[in-house]
Amino acid sequence: MKRHKGNRWQGVLLGTFLGVSSLFAQQGQTGYQPTPENLQARQEFSDSKFGIFLHWGIYSMFGQGEWYMETSGIDCHEYAKAASGFYPSRFNAKEWVAAIKASGAKYICITTRHHDGFSMFDTRYSDYDIIDATPFKRDIIKELAEECQKQGIKLHLYYSHLDWTREDYYPYGYTGHNTGRTKHGDWNTYYQFMNNQLTELLTNYGPVGAIWFDGVWDHWEVDKNFDWRLGEQYALIHKLQPACMIGNNHHRAPIEGEDFQMFERDLPGENKAGFSGTSKIGQLPLETCETMNGMWGYRVKDQNYKSVPTLVRLLVRAAGKGANLLMNIGPQPNGELPALALDRLKGMGEWMNKYGETIYGTTRGGVESSEWGTTTRKGNMLYVHILADKMPSFITLPLKERVKKAVLFDGGEKVKAERIDGGVVLHTADLKPDTDCIVALTLAD
Structure with missing residues (x-):
């Protein structure tokens, strides 16, 4: 029997938002004071220096990367049919975490909901998720969270601010205009949906090291003054888990309420890829994310994985700038990490076993x-x-x-x-x- 996924918490959350909304500016959180637990988490994060990024969703089934719906103009309703065939029979959280931990990485960041709108966790607020829409019916995020706790590695959760499928993600930004949506919903409903899901992630999955936001650039590219109401959202996160850090891949300098600064495909201050948007380096912990091959999500043709020496040098150069390296892997649709990715993890682990003292805990x-x-x-x-x-x-x-x-x-x-x-x-x-x-x-x- 299908479980009802009504807005059980909507009234509670709405009351929370109304109670704190007067304390925040349009985008930033006025007077944000990180808790002692948050400051400690920031230090541990800075000391860790190395994490693994996992871009995984039903887009892996197409083997064309995580932007396939957008770049190929796929109707979102046709795209969604892939969920009924998503059965990653070889997914094993224990093996994933063990291989990643052996690489010397101290944390994992995985996509809980990417721009295609599919949720890789059990959510009450959408049927378009791993439990209801697939025959797999296992909560990927829960299994990974439990295994991370067992093996002593931090778990960070990626969450997309934009959505190419939902009607209430409106007005559109500069993407998602050709994905088959014909109705225009209410932005406030979408905002409520996001916060309901974030509440689930921060309530049902144990300690979360960080929320890794992405997609704000979708609106800021066409409307610099678009109000994402980030201050309220950040306050909700810090209220639910004070130690949980917030980072936002908005390609701008950090705003108030954020706990670390990130750089996409670039070392801090370089902006060679053109995504960082600022050369200003603040006082927050730093992180640079990069792909192990050429894509974030699994792309069947892309076997051009960077060599172990290249990856090691990237890690070292990031550490030299005081930053962490978040190195991405796109898992296969069957639930396995690609063999070449496992080979690179092994090689980096061997190097870190010998030379990690010169990286971990350094400035x-x-x-x-x-x-x-x-x-x-x-x-x-x-x-x-x-x-x-x-x-x-x-x-x-x-x-x-x-x-x-x-x-x-x-x-x-x-x-x-x-x-x-x-x-x-x-x-x-x-x-x-x-x-x-x-x-x-x-x-x-």
């Missing part, structure tokens, strides 16, 4: 980005990561502290460090290039 080291590499720092230890394929003859570091000892991290051989005006010169001509040749400097207290 910027004074040289964030150079042709030869970058630096990370932890206490009085400065790690010089030489990432160049051709070893430079020497490296100049703008150091005020005295260098007590300079050695190769792997092996302990001494490296000549010469004091000059304004810094220190490392003589590196005789060192052998590697994925990451690391010189460990012990600095005077």
